[in-house]
Amino acid sequence: MVSVDDIRWFKQHFRTQIEAALPGTPLDVDMIVAIACQETGYIWSVLRKKNLPLDRVLALCVGDTIDFQGPGRGRQAFPRNKALLLAETNGQGMFDIARDALEQMSAFVRGYERAVANPDKFCHGFGVFQRDLQFFKDDPDYFLERRYENFADTLAQCLGELRRGLKKLGFQSRTSLTDLEFCAVAIAYNTGGFNPAKGLKQGHKDDSGKYYGEQIFDFLTLSRTVDGAEVLAPGRYVVMARGGLKLRGGPGTNFASEKTLPLGSELDVVETSSLDSTWVRVDLEGDGLLDGYVFASFLSPAQQHMASREDVPEPA
Structure with a gap:
């Protein structure tokens, strides 16, 4: 679970870049931090304690190894499995990158032992904000050139998806959002839409029984308690x-x-x-x-x- 100290670390490293990217949007730093916590917080909260170089931490923020398991079960988007990825132009190169990313990350983060043991498993989500491999067909260079390892690039992709969520909900001209309104945008970011009747109980449901929208709200609330300020001692x-x-x-x-x-x-x-x-x-x-x-x-x-x-x- 991401802690206050983890969020403080994240803000100390990335607040400046996030603030520079937000003008013209109704979003704020804590909203972006909440997305990062939900998408890969379980990874970078571990890696940050390993005293790895920051760019190494960013490179290891990968995940999602779930394959297609039948209609309505498991992964439904491209690529549903290894064979479908290999069938695409540059698919072998992408698989090699995605497989290596899984092996590299799993050396530090527990819970991926079974996935690594299966030679056909590979990562589908890349970068701090987890751009999904379904976009490989439209933007292969982003993945093949590993641009997701650069925080500015992965942030730009995240903001692009959030802007689409803002437009879908009619918030594109707003100058600010309430926390609940942002959670609705985040749900659209995760699922492609938002059903007001379901409130926060939308998006991926984790093992604890919480939905994506509920997790985002919790992370946003926690992030608002963390100022991120720290002064290095001489x-x-x-x-x-x-x-x-x-x-x-x-x-x-x-x-x-x-x-x-x-x-x-x-x-x-x-x-x-x-x-x-x-x-x-x-x-x-x-x-x-x-x-x-x-x-x-x-x-x-x-x-x-x-x-x-x-x-x-x-x-x-």
Whole structure:
């Protein structure tokens, strides 16, 4: 179950990107967080504790291995099974990606043992917001190029689906939504429609007996209690961005990048920016001189990082 601490972690890493993508919509950050919690919270809430690089966490946010089990049972959308996926152009390449994604994720997240044991099983949902493989026919490059591993790309797809839900419910011109109205949009996001007579009891029903709409409402309510603000204490940290972390002249992406600090680089955090607490001022040489600013979410305490490295299992 996603906790307050999990949501705080998610907001610390992604709030800025979410806020930048929402102008012109009636949506807010907590609404997007609720979707992320419902779709893959059970995955990233586990992975975040493994001290994996953030881009690795994003790449492992995959799921849904249910195949077609007959009319009205199991998966009804394309591809219903491995054979139907292989029959499509580039289907073998897509299966290889989807199968590998399942194996990689299952090395960290329990509950997929039976799926992995079946060589015909593969993932159907990709990215933090779980874009479904049914869209492979229309947009194969999104999956084949693994764009779902990039948060901005998976967020854009999520917002596209939510906009369709807004239009379906006649909310496209609204500047704000109540929480219950958003849950209706989220149900349309999940099922393609919304029946007012059924209220929140719509969408996928999980093992606890709760419907998708009810889960979204619960996650939204919980997210509204979490501000996501955290200030890094001064001290020694390690760069956790796989592609490196840009050192900038000021606290923001509008400042020029002076250099890129490689994954694993150690540095001293001297202070948090008074203008934006998601940026910290750093000393690269340990000589007391200030070198610039980096985005705080891609730093991990050096002592914690070293203590946990040997405990992190590597996917087979």
